[in-house]
Structures are given as C-alpha cells and as structure tokens.
Amino acid sequence: MRTRLRPRAVQVFKSSTTITNMSGATELVVDVETLPDGFILRPKGDVDMARSPALRIKLTEALKGKPTRLVVDLSDVPYMDSSGLATLIEALQTTRKNKIKFIVCNLSPRVRSILEIARLTTVFTVVDNREQALKA
Template identity: 50%
Template sequence: MHDADQIEVQSETRGDAIIVRPIGDIDLSRAPHLREQLSGALQEAEARLVINLDDVPYMDSSGVATLVETMQMCRRSGKKLVLCQLQDRVRSIFEIARLDMVFTIVENTDEAINA
C-alpha cells in the first residue's frame, strides 16, 4: 500500500464511545485502509462508534460501502454506529441513496455521543 492509499485517521475515546475522524477524500484507493482503522476502533469501543466526517469533502461508493460494512459489524457486536458532521456533498450522497434513513446521522460529536 502506498502512502497515497492511506487516509489519515484520528481517534479519541470519550466515555463509552470511540470517535474516529478520517481526514481527506474516501475513495477506492483509501477505503481499504479506512476499513482497517474502523475495524480496530470498533474492537476498542465499549458501546458506540462515532465517525466524524467533518474533514471528508468527498466520498465515492467504496467509501459508502465501507461505512455500510462498519454498520453491519456494529450491529453484529451489539454496538451503535453514529455518523456526524457530514459535509453537504457527502450528506447529499447519503440522501440520494436513502442511506440517511439507515444510518444514525447527527449534527455534531456531542449529539453523537448521546444518540
């Protein structure tokens, strides 16, 4: 994997939640690295995984698929997945695909922790 294929991912623990913050576009080349990062964070999370998408200006279908897979892993492990701070372009992808009805999407991290 080349450095260009890796996405920077910051994470922090707050209460029973792990907050993950990917930085940059999520596309076909970067989705596998993000998938690894989210899988690791999910194992550490006690009750919920929060994905803050504030620093993700663009996401293609492979990025969406990665989030769907993460949601399925959360459900299997009895944990909750919450997305927050979606930029307009990313939010529109979720709305067009009607995934805003499937995912829990809130405005900010504080809401996500309490969702």
C-alpha cells in the same frame, strides 16, 4: 558591469532513474479519540477506492475493542464515493450484530447528498455534530 549568466544546467536523468507507480497519493489519516464508552474516528481527506481501505482498518480495530459507541466524524471528509459508503455499511452491519451504537456526524453537503441518493440517511444514525453524537 555586465554579469555573465552561467548557462542553466540541463537536467539529465541518470540511468538509475525509475518511473514511479504514482502511488504518491497520500494515505488517509484517521484520528482516533477514545471515549468512556467507545471511540470517535475522524478521517481526514477524500474517502474513495484508494483510501477507503485505511478507514476500514481503523473501523475494524475500533470494533475489536467491543465499544458500546462508535462515532465517525466526517467533518474533514470533503468527498466520499461508494467505496466509502461500502466501508461504513460494513461497519454498520458489525455494530448491529454486536449491539453497538454507530453514529455518523458532521457530514458535508456533498457527502450528505451521496447518502441521500443511496437512500442511506435513514439507515445510519446521522447527526449534525459531535455533541449530538455523544448523546445519541
């Protein structure tokens, strides 16, 4: 028996259809873990011009708590540009002013290379993992 196929409905955009601003880029998620002496921030995703403001907000909030240690765990950051670096430098300047230990850990090779090109590996306290960050 032959099955009669129904014609596919042609999708017609209704007059109310709007063109989005393509802001569908997901917001940067930043996990915050509380330590006895401070915080570990763990951003998840690329940190570029569109997403670095979210990291800046979380860093500012953490610094308001006057911790003695602030760790940024970059294990889930595959990519960072100079906007991300600028955000970290801002935080570094605040921590220096307030005598807070600021440690960056778990850098991917790609993120480490941008720090190297910008000659920032010796400016930040960069360690391999969380354990070292908690002892630094």
